[in-house]
Every structure is written in C-alpha cells, then in structure tokens.
Amino acid sequence: GESVGLHLPTLSVQEGDNSIINCAYSNSASDYFIWYKQESGKGPQFIIDIRSNMDKRQGQRVTVLLNKTVKHLSLQIAATQPGDSAVYFCVEGGYQKVTFGTGTKLQVIP
Amino acid sequence: ETGVTQTPRHLVMGMTNKKSLKCEQHLGHNAMYWYKQSAKKPLELMFVYNFKEQTENNSVPSRFSPECPNSSHLFLHLHTLQPEDSALYLCASSQDKLTGSNQPQHFGDGTRLSIL
Numbered sequence: 001g002e003s004v005g006l007h008l009p010t011l012s013v014q015e016g017d018n019s020i021i022n023c024a025y026s027n028s029a030s031d032y033f034i035w036y037k038q039e040s041g042k043g044p045q046f047i048i049d050i051r052s053n054m055d056k057r058q059g060q061r062v063t064v065l066l067n068k069t070v071k072h073l074s075l076q077i078a079a080t081q082p083g084d085s086a087v088y089f090c091v092e093g094g095y096q097k098v099t100f101g102t103g104t105k106l107q108v109i110p
Numbered sequence: 111e112t113g114v115t116q117t118p119r120h121l122v123m124g125m126t127n128k129k130s131l132k133c134e135q136h137l138g139h140n141a142m143y144w145y146k147q148s149a150k151k152p153l154e155l156m157f158v159y160n161f162k163e164q165t166e167n168n169s170v171p172s173r174f175s176p177e178c179p180n181s182s183h184l185f186l187h188l189h190t191l192q193p194e195d196s197a198l199y200l201c202a203s204s205q206d207k208l209t210g211s212n213q214p215q216h217f218g219d220g221t222r223l224s225i226l
Contacts (some may be wrong), residue, residue, distance in 0.1 A: 008150050032212050043114070043200050043217035044153075089152075093211040100153040 008087070010105045019077040021104045023090035028071060030092035030099075035064060035075045038103070039086045047075070047088075082108050113137045116201050116218035123191065124226050131186040131221045133201030141207045142184040143215065144176060147198040159184060160207035188223075196225045 013019045025033070031052040036044035050057045050064045050073075057064050063076040073090050089103035114135045123129050135142065144156040158166035159178040173195075175187040184201055202215040 034214055036214075036217075041219070043116075043202075043219045045217070046214040049214060098155070098211045098215075102150065102152050 008102050008105060010107060012107045012109055013080045014109050015082060016079055019075075019080045019084070019106060021075045021077075021088050021106065023073040023075075023101055023104075025071050025073060025090065025092040025099075025101075027092060027099065028068075029094065031094035032092070033064070033066060033073050034091040034093065035062075035073075035088060036091060037084075037086045037088055044089070052094075077106075080106075080108050082110060084108055114201055114203055114216050114218035116199075116221050118221055119219065120222045120224075122224045122226060123188070125191055125193075127191075128187070128189040130188065131199055131201075131223075133184040133186075133218055135182055135201075135203040135216070135218075137203055137216060139203035139205055139216070140181050141204045141209075142178060142181070143202040143204075144184065144186055145200040145202065147200055147220070153200065157186075158207060165207055191223075191225045193225050196223055198222050 034049045035047045037047050038044045048057060048059045048062050048064050050066050052068060055066050061078045065074045075088060077084055085106055085108045087103040087105050089101045092099050117132045121129060141160045143158050146154045146156055155168050156170045157164060157176045162178050162181055173190050177185040198220045200220045201218045204213060204215045
C-alpha cells in the first residue's frame with residue numbers, strides 16, 4: 001500500500017505485504033533526511049537516514065528513496081510485521097535547521 | 111532504554127499549579143531540545159540548548175521556562191498553563207547543535223501533560 005503527503009493519513013497493510021510511505025519536503029536546500037518511527041506512548045525512534053548525495057539507501061527491511069528533482073522522499077518496508085504499526089514521519093535537515101513532517105499512521109492487519 | 115529519560119511520564123495539573131518536567135541523557139551529548147507534540151500537528155521545536163547555553167527560543171510563551179544546569183540535564187518549568195498547552199512534551203539530544211541537523215536526534219518517551 002502507499003500514502004502521500006505530510007498530513008496524518010492512515011495506511012493499512014496486510015501482514016507480509018510491502019509498505020510504501022511517501023513524504024514531500026519543502027526546502028530544496030535540505031541535504032539530510034531522516035525517517036522516524038513513533039509507537040504509541042513512546043518517543044520518535046530513528047529508522048534510517050539519507051544524505052542528498054545519494055538517491056537510495058537500504059537498511060534491515062527498510063529502504064529510503066530520495067528524488068531531489070521533485071522533492072520527494074519515500075520509506076519502503078518489506079514484509080510488514082505487526083510490530084511495524086506506528087506513526088512514521090520524515091524529517092528534512094541540514095544548515096542547523098530541522099523540519100518535521102506530520103506523519104503517516106501505519107496499521108498492519110494480521 | 112533510549113539513553114534519554116523523561117520524568118514524569120504523565121502529569122495532570124490545574125492552570126494555577128507550578129510543576130517541572132525533567133530530562134536526563136546518558137549519551138555524552140552537548141545539545142538538548144524541548145519539543146511539543148500535539149495531535150495531528152508536526153513536532154514543534156520549543157527550545158535548544160548547546161553546551162548549556164540557550165541558543166533557540168521559538169516564540170514560546172513565558173509560562174514555559176527552561177533550565178539546563180549541565181549538558182546532561184534539562185528541565186521545563188511550568189506555571190499558569192492554559193488548556194491548549196495539553197500535549198506530549200518530548201526531550202531530545204544530539205552531539206551538538208550543528209550535528210543535530212545532520213545526524214539523528216535521540217528522543218525520550220515524553221511527558222503527557224494534561225491541563226485541567
């Protein structure tokens with residue numbers, strides 16, 4: 001499943017499927033991007049980051065894609081698990097300024 | 111264990127009360143941050159301390175008063191709060207303010223504040 005935008009949409013995904021969460025950022029000068037995961041009752045937790053000299057970076061079951069031309073960032077989660085249920089938000093940074101997105105809620109259906 | 115500990119986890123207070131939120135980090139970082147998180151809104155940066163000096167105050171009302179006695183501890187003193195101040199207050203740290211925008215910040219689990 002996919003979601004778009006910085007408002008708080010909800011993405012519902014079947015367990016085992018892949019998830020794609022999208023983010024549009026605003027500042028073309030931003031050169032560092034982070035995805036955080038926030039579970040209910042907890043603080044944001046770092047998942048993966050990418051710098052502007054790259055367009056793709058992979059972690060364990062997660063991949064971040066960066067398209068600077070259209071100022072778009074995406075987080076792909078492979079084989080989504082119940083423990084992936086959380087709010088995910090992208091952050092654009094660099095030049096001593098950090099801007100947080102509103103987040104996307106990911107619901108995993110068992 | 112996130113390395114950043116916030117207490118209390120929950121706080122209910124009346125508008126005339128005075129209370130304090132505490133944040134402690136065990137990561138050896140030199141920059142600490144207070145954020146406000148309200149429902150369906152992006153995190154709002156409130157204050158930044160770098161090497162114990164306040165470097166940023168994002169037009170926060172004076173009823174919120176931060177204190178940073180050393181690089182490991184950060185407080186947020188609250189007095190005469192309003193109902194709209196009810197939110198999750200998050201503390202974060204980074205190596206220093208410069209790297210805070212080029213590396214991940216480390217967050218605590220927050221204090222859920224409810225103003226009656």
